[in-house]
Amino acid sequence: MYQQNEKLDSRPKILPIKKIVKETETIWTFIFDYSKFAHLGSSKPGQFVMLWIPGVDENPFSIAYDDGKEFWLTIAKVGDATEKLFEMGEEAKVGIRGPFGTSYEFEKGDHLALLAGGYGAAPMYNVAVNALKEGCKVEMIVGARSADLLLYEERVKALGGDVTYHAATDDGSKGHKGYNTEVLEELLASDSLEGGPVTRVFACGPEVMMKKAAELAGRKGIPSAVSLERYMKCGIGVCGQCCMDDSGIRACKEGPVYDGAAALKLSEFGKYHRDSVGRKVEW
Numbered sequence: 001m002y003q004q005n006e007k008l009d010s011r012p013k014i015l016p017i018k019k020i021v022k023e024t025e026t027i028w029t030f031i032f033d034y035s036k037f038a039h040l041g042s043s044k045p046g047q048f049v050m051l052w053i054p055g056v057d058e059n060p061f062s063i064a065y066d067d068g069k070e071f072w073l074t075i076a077k078v079g080d081a082t083e084k085l086f087e088m089g090e091e092a093k094v095g096i097r098g099p100f101g102t103s104y105e106f107e108k109g110d111h112l113a114l115l116a117g118g119y120g121a122a123p124m125y126n127v128a129v130n131a132l133k134e135g136c137k138v139e140m141i142v143g144a145r146s147a148d149l150l151l152y153e154e155r156v157k158a159l160g161g162d163v164t165y166h167a168a169t170d171d172g173s174k175g176h177k178g179y180n181t182e183v184l185e186e187l188l189a190s191d192s193l194e195g196g197p198v199t200r201v202f203a204c205g206p207e208v209m210m211k212k213a214a215e216l217a218g219r220k221g222i223p224s225a226v227s228l229e230r231y232m233k234c235g236i237g238v239c240g241q242c243c244m245d246d247s248g249i250r251a252c253k254e255g256p257v258y259d260g261a262a263a264l265k266l267s268e269f270g271k272y273h274r275d276s277v278g279r280k281v282e283w
């Protein structure tokens, strides 16, 4: 169901940052022009690239958009590498490897519920763009602490009539007051949803949110998929850094997009992850 990209290439390509769009103070979208590298234009929604900042680090980021001419990464400033990236500015050069990993797979005409928290809205937007081309109907459910932190609202609304943007905020400043999983639960329970019942649930964001999404979909008997975010070093399944207890699946190779019901059986899913030297860190 979840496929690897056959044209996988693990050599970094050096690319200038074409444009930077400031989404919030600490989350920016970096746009790259890569029409010269044809193999990179074949990514699928849910896949990631490794972004190398020379002299600092190399880190995984989900692809937010890819039309074969340019691709976008929406990145939160959280530590050394991302702080450096935010200082670099347009025209600065970085290295890109990928695309890597599995993708969100849907069928023509599906009614998708896309649940996103934080920068998870970016890969979910990528799913929406591709799913609409296949005649799917999309419910995009984005959660944030407050209205000013909601991501991708204008872009999703610009996609047209077959996609509905549902906002959920902790403080109630926009949309539903509370968790976006509550909105998902309501949509799954509704028997009067325009376009018929939801047929598939995809989630990307905090692991407790994704766990709940997989549980809700499971209770409804519909398939789901989540994105496993684990510390990655090689990104191509060699180093074993991102193996998950107890199955040993590699988040970079058998994931990051992984069947929701199968993820619920991973003993660490929703509970802990590991840092760069393998120590357990509770979510």
Ligand SMILES: Cc1cc2nc3c(=O)[nH]c(=O)nc-3n(C[C@H](O)[C@H](O)[C@H](O)COP(=O)(O)OP(=O)(O)OC[C@H]3O[C@@H](n4cnc5c(N)ncnc54)[C@H](O)[C@@H]3O)c2cc1C
Binding pocket: 048, 057, 058, 059, 060, 061, 062, 063, 073, 074, 075, 076, 077, 078, 079, 080, 081, 082, 083, 119, 122, 228, 229, 230, 231, 232, 233, 256
């Ligand atoms: C498949 C995948 C897709 C991702 N997509 C996005 C995205 O679209 N946007 C985004 O902002 N972030 C994304 N991340 C998270 C991103 O990789 C980390 O936030 C980033 O690496 C932090 O680097 P740093 O040096 O700035 O921060 P650090 O201070 O080094 O780390 C901050 C936190 O980031 C995580 N992290 C650090 N290095 C890595 C690494 N090599 N691999 C995984 N996690 C790491 C750790 O949990 C750490 O506690 C994704 C991660 C994965 C695994």
